[in-house]
Amino acid sequence: QKEVEQDPGPLSVPEGAIVSLNCTYSNSAFQYFMWYRQYSRKGPELLMYTYSSGNKEDGRFTAQVDKSSKYISLFIRDSQPSDSATYLCAMSEGSQGNLIFGKGTKLSVKP
């Protein structure tokens, strides 16, 4: 079993839809959880950063961490065509530890 599992998609939704992206993991020592957005042929851009369990909201984006289930989610409300990208989850044990990435989910928001 890989440390971090993420469905690669592709996921196609209409503009305005609520998008749910998620990752599962096996290492219970992970404490830092991140979501990155990567446009085609570009480097990843940090979207959300969460420590331990709970929710975090930033504009149209909400990140959730459920450590008991080893499951993290990213919700995008009122999705826009500009949200079309690959979304990577990442996590680490410590604040200075190596990040372990999921494979990324490719999202396409159709106008």
Add this chain to the structure above:
Amino acid sequence: GAVVSQHPSWVICKSGTSVKIECRSLDFQATTMFWYRQFPKQSLMLMATSNEGSKATYEQGVEKDKFLINHASLTLSTLTVTSAHPEDSSFYICSARSGRARSTGELFFGEGSRLTVL
């Protein structure tokens, strides 16, 4: 967020030649930078951790003599792919941690460098 610049963004070279990729932290000092490799539809794979003023730490399976890393200053790390072959063609991305980041542990990425070896 902090800015990490990577250059060149795209390079094509002949088999057997060497290619250097630069990674700069523009508005912060980075004692540690990371080099990743990404194949199409694959996740980011950590190649090595670059430490300013000391030798890089390579991940298992990564040839240190092939992928030379130099971190000569607090704002610059370079990756040199020596004697490149077509199988080295990939997307190489660097990242760095900012000590001034609002939360520790955040990684900021460069734009990536696409290497094509003919």
